[in-house]
Amino acid sequence: xxxxxxxxxxxxxxxxxxxxxxxxxxxxxxxxxxxxxxxxxxxxxxxxxxxxxxxxxxxxxxxxxxxxxxxxxxxxxxxxxxxxxxxxxxxxxxxxxxxxxxxxxxxxxxxxxxxxxxxxxxxxxxxxxxxxxxxxxxxxxxxxxxxxxxxxxxxxxxxxxxxxxxxxxxxxxxxxxxxxxxxxxxxxxxxxxxxxxxxxxxxxxxxxxxxxxxxxxxxxxxxxxxxxxxxxxxxxxxxxxxxxxxxxxxxxxxxxxxxxxxxxxxxxxxxxxxxxxxxxxxxxxxxxxxxxxxxxxxxxxxxxxxxxxxxxxxxxxxxxxxxxxxxxxxxxxxxxxxxxxxxxxxxxxxxxxxxxxxxxxxxxxxxxxxxxxxxxxxxxxxxxxxxxxxxxxxxxxxxxxxxxxxxxxxxxxxxxxxxxxxxxxxxxxxxxxxxxxxxxxxxxxxxxxxxxxxxx
Numbered sequence: 502x503x504x505x506x507x508x509x510x511x512x513x514x515x516x517x518x519x520x521x522x523x524x525x526x527x528x529x530x531x532x533x534x535x536x537x538x539x540x541x542x543x544x545x546x547x548x549x550x551x552x553x554x555x556x557x558x559x560x561x562x563x564x565x566x567x568x569x570x571x572x573x574x575x576x577x578x579x580x581x582x583x584x585x586x587x588x589x590x591x592x593x594x595x596x597x598x599x600x601x602x603x604x605x606x607x608x609x610x611x612x613x614x615x616x617x618x619x620x621x622x623x624x625x626x627x628x629x630x631x632x633x634x635x636x637x638x639x640x641x642x643x644x645x646x647x648x649x650x651x652x653x654x655x656x657x658x659x660x661x662x663x664x665x666x667x668x669x670x671x672x673x674x675x676x677x678x679x680x681x682x683x684x685x686x687x688x689x690x691x692x693x694x695x696x697x698x699x700x701x702x703x704x705x706x707x708x709x710x711x712x713x714x715x716x717x718x719x720x721x722x723x724x725x726x727x728x729x730x731x732x733x734x735x736x737x738x739x740x741x742x743x744x745x746x747x748x749x750x751x752x753x754x755x756x757x758x759x760x761x762x763x764x765x766x767x768x769x770x771x772x773x774x775x776x777x778x779x780x781x782x783x784x785x786x787x788x789x790x791x792x793x794x795x796x797x798x799x800x801x802x803x804x805x806x807x808x809x810x811x812x813x814x815x816x817x818x819x820x821x822x823x824x825x826x827x828x829x830x831x832x833x834x835x836x837x838x839x840x841x842x843x844x845x846x847x848x849x850x851x852x853x854x855x856x857x858x859x860x861x862x863x864x865x866x867x868x869x870x871x872x873x874x875x876x877x878x879x880x881x882x883x884x885x886x887x888x889x890x891x892x893x894x895x896x897x898x899x900x901x902x903x904x905x906x907x908x909x910x911x912x913x914x915x916x917x918x919x920x921x922x923x924x925x926x927x928x929x930x931x932x933x934x935x936x937x938x939x940x941x942x943x944x945x946x947x948x949x950x951x952x953x954x955x956x957x
Contacts, residue, residue: 559620560660780943826884
């Protein structure tokens with residue numbers, strides 16, 4: 502058993518212990534459970550359970566399609582197609598630039614024409630991006646990245662907007678399911694799916710001897726998600742339509758872009774959430790690009806063999822370790838917020854930003870492969886706590902009627918930030934360390950601003 506297999510077992514054991522502890526704490530409060538049961542009608546409980554199961558099934562399929570590609574996006578371009586580092590960077594830039602340009606328009610489309618419709622379109626466009634990897638030519642690859650960026654904007658605006666609106670419309674909170682626990686459950690399930698996807702993608706590559714196999718498996722999951730959405734999801738809209746009803750001529754006009762932008766700029770809480778999204782998620786996406794070369798560099802320094810003869814890193818297993826760290830973070834969120842209310846989501850986010858900043862600094866100062874790996878795991882643990890925290894706050898601060906548009910607009914500065922960082926990409930460790938250093942400093946600034954501005 503190598504180091505990464507042992508690390509994976511250690512992280513999964515930690516997740517198991519924390520899950521068991523939370524389950525035991527629930528069992529130790531029978532009087533609280535009896536009060537909850539008496540207040541919840543069987544019909545409300547059944548509807549909440551059906552809604553949760555239906556949404557999470559699609560959510561897991563969609564996120565699984567994304568995670569299957571995660572370990573091998575960089576390696577497919579760099580190692581299998583033998584593209585230069587700058588070309589790989591331009592491919593990533595194209596995806597983020599596409600996401601930045603489409604950020605507002607996909608949100609507007611989802612609010613006006615329906616979030617369910619937008620989710621169906623996502624399944625189609627992301628499948629196109631997957632199939633583009635079958636053609637190892639630059640025009641096809643850039644074409645695929647354009648569709649990939651468009652799909653990412655849809656994924657992070659339409660699905661969450663559909664869920665939050667349906668949650669309020671169906672009054673799921675009356676069944677005892679809080680919005681914070683829903684986001685915590687989403688992140689935990691997402692982490693489990695990501696772990697399985699990492700291991701499965703590693704197996705697929707070994708069996709097929711091609712790093713394009715995970716992309717084809719991803720398209721298969723998207724096909725299943727498409728048919729479930731088509732057959733079982735109901736439609737909901739923004740405030741240009743009556744919630745849950747099809748559009749009619751008598752409905753009120755869609756709020757103009759200026760009013761949506763004014764909402765973002767005048768509400769300090771939403772503006773600060775946008776800042777946090779830009780710098781933290783931007784750092785996360787840059788991490789996605791740089792973790793493979795960073796670990797490879799640390800691995801080659803630790804190996805006594807020449808770089809071209811040193812054993813390959815098990816990228817799928819390392820990715821699974823990162824996702825186990827994300828799951829551990831989501832379980833910590835449930836423990837700190839949903840179960841014991843030891844912290845508020847906003848206070849937790851200030852801690853998350855500071856911790857993530859420190860973990861990036863470690864990779865610059867210490868060149869050890871083991872320490873670099875564990876610092877990356879700490880960063881991913883912060884990611885696991887970040888998603889439910891920021892999702893809960895956006896669910897509270899953003900109105901349902903313009904939810905998809907605001908979510909889409911909040912991603913525009915994020916994509917611009919990543920595009921700028923990747924546009925100046927250079928080969929070697931010096932540039933990578935500079936990127937980590939800048940991201941670390943921005944996260945410290947974000948932590949301070951978040952502490953002073955956002956209050957529950």
